[in-house]
Amino acid sequence: MNNNNRMDRKSLLNKIDMVSFAINDCTLFLDTHPMDEEALICINELLPVRRSLLEKYSQYFGPLTIDTATPSKKWEWASGPMPWEGGCK
Amino acid sequence: MWNYEKRLQYPVNITQPNAKLAQIIITQFGGPDGELAASQRYLSQRYSMPYSNVSGLLTDIGTEEMAHMEIVCAIVHQLTKDLTIDEIKASGFDKYYVDHTLALYPVAASGTPFTATYFQSKGDPITDLVEDMAAEQKARTTYDNILRLIHDPEVCDPIRFLRAREVVHFQRFGEGLRIVQDNLDAKNFYAFNPEFDTCKK
Numbered sequence: 001m002n003n004n005n006r007m008d009r010k011s012l013l014n015k016i017d018m019v020s021f022a023i024n025d026c027t028l029f030l031d032t033h034p035m036d037e038e039a040l041i042c043i044n045e046l047l048p049v050r051r052s053l054l055e056k057y058s059q060y061f062g063p064l065t066i067d068t069a070t071p072s073k074k075w076e077w078a079s080g081p082m083p084w085e086g087g088c089k
Numbered sequence: 090m091w092n093y094e095k096r097l098q099y100p101v102n103i104t105q106p107n108a109k110l111a112q113i114i115i116t117q118f119g120g121p122d123g124e125l126a127a128s129q130r131y132l133s134q135r136y137s138m139p140y141s142n143v144s145g146l147l148t149d150i151g152t153e154e155m156a157h158m159e160i161v162c163a164i165v166h167q168l169t170k171d172l173t174i175d176e177i178k179a180s181g182f183d184k185y186y187v188d189h190t191l192a193l194y195p196v197a198a199s200g201t202p203f204t205a206t207y208f209q210s211k212g213d214p215i216t217d218l219v220e221d222m223a224a225e226q227k228a229r230t231t232y233d234n235i236l237r238l239i240h241d242p243e244v245c246d247p248i249r250f251l252r253a254r255e256v257v258h259f260q261r262f263g264e265g266l267r268i269v270q271d272n273l274d275a276k277n278f279y280a281f282n283p284e285f286d287t288c289k290k
Contacts, residue, residue, distance in 0.1 A: 013096060021098065024153065028257065031146040032264035064095045083095055084163035086102045 009061050016057060016064065019050045091152070098156040099250040103167035103243045108182035110239050111168035112198060115185075117161045117235070117251070119195025119203035122227040124161055124251075128154035130208035130224060134217045139283045140272060143214065143265045147221075150258050157251055162193050164247060213282045218266040225259035 026043040033039060054068045062076045063069035069077050117123045131151035138144035169182070169191050177186050184200060195203035208224070211217050232252035236245060274280045 014100075016096065017098070017100065020094075024098075025257065027149055028146065028153075028261050031142055031149055032261055032268065034142065066092060077095075083097045084101070084159065084166050086163070086167050 012053065012057050012061070016050065016053045019046055019053060022046050023050060091155075097160055097163055098153070099160055099247050101160060101163040101167060101247050103164065103241075105241065105243070106170055106172055106176070107168050107241065107244075108172055108176060108180035110241065110244055111165045112180070112182060112185065113235060113238055114161060114168070114244070114248070115165050115193075115196060116198035117228070117231060118158060118165065118193065120197035120201075120231070121207045122224065122231045123195070123197075123203075123207075124154050124158035124228075125195050125203055126207040127151075127224055127228060128158060129205070130210065131221065133208075133210040134221070137212050137284045138214060138217075140214070140268060143218075143268055146261060146265050150261065153254070153258075157254065160247055160251060164244060165193060166191075168244070212284045214269045214284055215266065215278060218262055218269060221262045222259055222266070225255045225262060229255035229259070 023043060023046050026039050026046065030036065030039050030043065054065055057064055058068040058070060062080050066077065071077075119125055128151050131147040131154065135144040135147035135151065138147060172180075172182070172191070177183050185194075185196070188194070197203075209217070209220055211220070229252055232248055232255065235248055236252070239245060239248075269283075270278055272283065
């Protein structure tokens with residue numbers, strides 16, 4: 001993987017982390033404020049963004065979720081770096 | 090059931106191994122106020138919680154605690170990767186190494202193995218939610234203590250994220266407690282236990 005690709009991967013993963021975190025925080029807030037209009041608007045905007053980013057990531061770098069796996073010739077879900085390995089090596 | 094998502098909730102990229110820091114931080118994996126205890130506390134309590142939005146909250150926070158456990162384990166793993174025997178001996182990591190090599194095992198900073206006695210699942214929603222709020226504050230204090238002991242910015246960054254989540258969870262559990270109390274007798278919250286007594290109204 002060349003340097004450019006690695007940067008793309010990092011920035012795409014970063015976008016997924018950010019939108020997923022916002023969804024997670026909205027989820028907890030909505031659990032105790034189920035009628036909050038602002039939070040409902042927020043999570044409705046974020047959910048399709050996360051879905052499309054996860055699909056894009058799967059297409060270029062392999063699936064992060066089983067729902068976005070698109071296996072063809074080789075099963076890639078269990079291969080590739082594990083998330084705890086970090087980016088240094 | 091659960092689905093695994095192949096990413097950390099917050100990234101961990103540590104370039105300098107340091108077994109001394111690992112021995113402190115591992116306490117948030119297997120220690121008394123760690124993420125393993127937190128996840129098992131909430132995920133055990135939720136089954137008998139009579140109000141569905143509060144059992145939903147316990148499920149969602151319990152699930153996030155498992156992601157936090159993974160972040161703590163990633164920090165410890167990266168801090169102990171590629172250590173030499175001399176580094177293991179000099180850092181005092183030898184006592185852990187002899188039993189677990191460089192694998193992750195849930196222990197407190199003192200070396201005490203994880204025990205389910207770190208948490209309660211009492212079957213009374215007021216009791217359980219007050220414990221949950223205390224648990225979030227105890228974890229927050231532990232992260233504050235960790236941040237006083239360590240200064241490596243690559244380690245402090247994810248620790249600060251975890252600390253901030255304790256504060257948010259404390260707030261949400263406070264709201265959960267309010268929801269429970271709204272369902273009880275306003276003159277006497279303790280008139281009956283809605284997880285056990287049948288006279289719910």
